[in-house]
Amino acid sequence: MRPGGAHPLRKESTAQPHSKPGLDARRAAVRLLAAVIDARTPLDALTDNEHGHPQFLALSARDKALVRAILVSALRHRCTIESLIRETLERPLPEKARALSHILHVGAAQILFLDVPDSAAVDLAVAQAKTDPRTARFSGLVNAVLRNLARGGGEALPRALARTRDAPAWFMEHLESAYGRETADAILAAHRREPPTDFTVKSDPDGWAVRLGGRVLPNGSVRVDRLPAPVAELPGYAEGEWWVQDAAASLPARLLGDVRRRAVADLCAAPGGKTAQLAQAGAMVTAVDLSASRLQRLEVNLNRLGLTAQTVEADLLAWRPDQRFDAVLLDAPCSSTGTVRRHPDVPWTKRPEDIQRLAELQSRLLERALMLLRPGGVLVFANCSLDPAEGEELVGRLLAERREVVLYPVRASELPDAEHFITSEGYLRTTPAVPETAGQLGDVDGFFAARLRVQE
Numbered sequence: 446m447r448p449g450g451a452h453p454l455r456k457e458s459t460a461q462p463h464s465k466p467g468l469d470a471r472r473a474a475v476r477l478l479a480a481v482i483d484a485r486t487p488l489d490a491l492t493d494n495e496h497g498h499p500q501f502l503a504l505s506a507r508d509k510a511l512v513r514a515i516l517v518s519a520l521r522h523r524c525t526i527e528s529l530i531r532e533t534l535e536r537p538l539p540e541k542a543r544a545l546s547h548i549l550h551v552g553a554a555q556i557l558f559l560d561v562p563d564s565a566a567v568d569l570a571v572a573q574a575k576t577d578p579r580t581a582r583f584s585g586l587v588n589a590v591l592r593n594l595a596r597g598g599g600e601a602l603p604r605a606l607a608r609t610r611d612a613p614a615w616f617m618e619h620l621e622s623a624y625g626r627e628t629a630d631a632i633l634a635a636h637r638r639e640p641p642t643d644f645t646v647k648s649d650p651d652g653w654a655v656r657l658g659g660r661v662l663p664n665g666s667v668r669v670d671r672l673p674a675p676v677a678e679l680p681g682y683a684e685g686e687w688w689v690q691d692a693a694a695s696l697p698a699r700l701l702g703d704v705r706r707r708a709v710a711d712l713c714a715a716p717g718g719k720t721a722q723l724a725q726a727g728a729m730v731t732a733v734d735l736s737a738s739r740l741q742r743l744e745v746n747l748n749r750l751g752l753t754a755q756t757v758e759a760d761l762l763a764w765r766p767d768q769r770f771d772a773v774l775l776d777a778p779c780s781s782t783g784t785v786r787r788h789p790d791v792p793w794t795k796r797p798e799d800i801q802r803l804a805e806l807q808s809r810l811l812e813r814a815l816m817l818l819r820p821g822g823v824l825v826f827a828n829c830s831l832d833p834a835e836g837e838e839l840v841g842r843l844l845a846e847r848r849e850v851v852l853y854p855v856r857a858s859e860l861p862d863a864e865h866f867i868t869s870e871g872y873l874r875t876t877p878a879v880p881e882t883a884g885q886l887g888d889v890d891g892f893f894a895a896r897l898r899v900q901e
């Protein structure tokens with residue numbers, strides 16, 4: 446017996462000495478899918494190149510990319526895949542057959558959405574089922590279900606996509622109650638698509654659009670639909686000419702107006718997309734974040750870009766600086782439901798209780814942030830949530846309770862390139878439901894921003 450009494454067949458965390466080519470990657474994919482679905486662990490944490498899951502870290506770079514691609518597809522289309530698996534079964538799988546369900550989902554994601562030969566996806570899923578005592582007796586079922594999907598996939602898939610909404614029930618309900626059925630459906634449809642990559646460029650957007658093989662968006666960002674190489678290998682990365690930032694994420698910092706030579710506090714700043722924007726616009730930025738490792742990433746990013754900011758590692762709730770600021774940007778920690786296109790695990794790892802908990806934290810952070818404004822200063826509260834509980838409702842409540850805090854509405858003339866994202870109240874509200882068309886900013890992440898002042 447090994448330490449801990451584990452049977453060798455049950456050992457899941459290391460490469461198997463005689464395993465079939467490709468089997469370790471599928472084992473890792475199943476293990477990580479279980480961690481996301483059953484333990485609600487964020488995919489980014491599991492696939493982090495330094496601190497990720499040991500089974501993921503043991504893989505080659507190529508297999509890591511494959512595992513990520515499998516998981517992104519499996520999560521992005523989780524309900525569609527589930528519906529197709531159910532169609533091929535006489536009875537639904539028992540709720541506790543988790544390992545079996547994850548093997549089927551990983552196999553199905555490859556067959557339906559990836560450029561992996563069907564035979565390899567089926568054989569490796571069957572081999573994995575056979576070597577796991579929890580699933581060994583179901584290896585015939587795995588074979589039958591996946592072969593069935595491989596045979597019928599071409600026709601069955603479009604039908605399943607048309608009848609299925611790819612999100613957990615609570616998430617669909619929140620979207621529908623906030624935006625109505627039509628917009629909720631458009632958001633869910635956007636969540637199924639691979640999003641483009643947007644770059645904020647320091648200068649010469651036209652030139653960078655040519656060099657990066659993209660196009661200039663109405664807000665001046667450069668958009669590339671499919672990256673030809675990893676970001677760090679693209680032209681201009683080493684020279685610090687641009688940073689990756691969704692076009693919607695670049696809008697809140699602009700609401701602070703002309704920040705040249707102004708003292709600006711960027712609160713909850715890491716990894717520093719908005720710090721870079723403010724520093725580039727000439728502000729004297731103090732960037733505050735709770736996380737030492739994330740703040741370190743911010744510093745590395747600013748160094749690469751040749752930009753400077755004073756960095757402070759602190760809990761905003763306890764931070765008592767000597768100075769007050771002309772302007773404050775609070776990009777608060779949130780449910781991140783506006784970034785599901787890039788993080789398809791979010792609806793599966795978050796719960797409605799998390800939205801409430803985060804909204805309460807955001808209210809407390811916002812109260813603190815308001816105290817850091819000098820008289821006459823301006824504060825922008827922003828986050829990448831689609832949920833009004835973290836946006837319109839939270840700010841609405843603050844305005845009702847604190848008469849001296851007033852909304853400083855965003856005007857169309859300030860953001861002519863994003864006028865359609867300004868609400869009648871003067872909030873900024875973006876969603877991925879709006880398509881990109883010539884001259885109209887669209888196909889962006891979900892963001893909320895409100896601009897506030899404190900009256901004397």
Ligand SMILES: C[S@@+](CC[C@H](N)C(=O)[O-])C[C@H]1O[C@@H](n2cnc3c(N)ncnc32)[C@H](O)[C@@H]1O
Pocket residue numbers: 712713714715716717718719720733734735736739759760761762776777778779
């Ligand atoms: C949405 S991210 C910020 C993204 C960043 N503004 C950007 O544009 O790159 C939220 C950040 O808030 C930080 N954070 C969470 N709670 C905090 C607190 N109590 N005080 C300071 N920072 C906090 C997290 O470490 C995280 O880096």
